[in-house]
Amino acid sequence: GLGILLLQLAIDIWWKPLQIKKHFEAQGIHGPPYELLYGNAPDIVRMANQESSKPLPLSGHNIVPRVLPAFHQWVKKYGHDYVFWFGTKPRLFVPHPELVKEILSSKFGHFEKIPYKQAGPKGLAGLEGEKWAQHRRILNPAFHMEVLKGMIPSIAESGANMFREWSKLISSGANEFDVLKEFSVLTSDIISRTAFGSSYAEGNHIFDLQAQQLLFIFERFRNVYIPGSRYHVLALF
Numbered sequence: 001g002l003g004i005l006l007l008q009l010a011i012d013i014w015w016k017p018l019q020i021k022k023h024f025e026a027q028g029i030h031g032p033p034y035e036l037l038y039g040n041a042p043d044i045v046r047m048a049n050q051e052s053s054k055p056l057p058l059s060g061h062n063i064v065p066r067v068l069p070a071f072h073q074w075v076k077k078y079g080h081d082y083v084f085w086f087g088t089k090p091r092l093f094v095p096h097p098e099l100v101k102e103i104l105s106s107k108f109g110h111f112e113k114i115p116y117k118q119a120g121p122k123g124l125a126g127l128e129g130e131k132w133a134q135h136r137r138i139l140n141p142a143f144h145m146e147v148l149k150g151m152i153p154s155i156a157e158s159g160a161n162m163f164r165e166w167s168k169l170i171s172s173g174a175n176e177f178d179v180l181k182e183f184s185v186l187t188s189d190i191i192s193r194t195a196f197g198s199s200y201a202e203g204n205h206i207f208d209l210q211a212q213q214l215l216f217i218f219e220r221f222r223n224v225y226i227p228g229s230r231y232h233v234l235a236l237f
Helices: 003-026 041-052 069-078 097-105 131-144 145-150 152-171 179-196 200-222
Strands: 082-086 090-094
Touching: 003 041, 003 082, 041 069, 041 082, 041 131, 069 082, 069 090, 069 097, 145 152, 152 179
Parallel strands: none
Antiparallel strands: 082 090
16 A cells, blocks of 8 residues: 555655666766756756856857756766756757757657647657657658748748848837847748748737747746645745
8 A cells, every 4th residue: 555655656756767877877878966856957947047147248159058057067077978857757968960860860769758748739749659750751741842942932031021120120229129039020920921821910919829838838847746746835935
């Protein structure tokens, strides 16, 4: 009864992670130490908050230490290949483009994608195995080189519209504007023109709702949920 349940819990949150850690270390792959239940998620959040509290340097284009401070520090400490922990699940950091391509295109099914059943319907990025292969075959014709060449005029028109809007902003006396938002609008406009024959202006409400959904999904992924933890007494302080 209770003893078996506690034993299984100890195996899942302590023994299995330690065995996985030893397995990687035997192959020369190290990483930050595993912390019970939460893994390295608190460290990732803490370092991100520390960096975001500092002013952004005006010179230089090396933004990795700013946007991914934990991964930047771990690369310097453990090398380019290392293992970190998100909850009780290990994550292998792979920076080599060719190896990433081989992993993602492999049909052997060894690469398990992060489950997000509660976050909404699965697209190609969330499918695995035969379903992934089937959807990939359906989508392949849409990304054929000749098809993509036919999209160039629409993409160029979206870019020209963006520059015209920037010219208006500069003429009106604007000294600065949010480039991140501008490129987000550009991407949405290109998708609207090439996939749906419309424009961002015609469907901006839908894109705004999708952006909000993504924020909710990312917030869900960054938190390691423990059943009942929301009612913990510490949450009151």
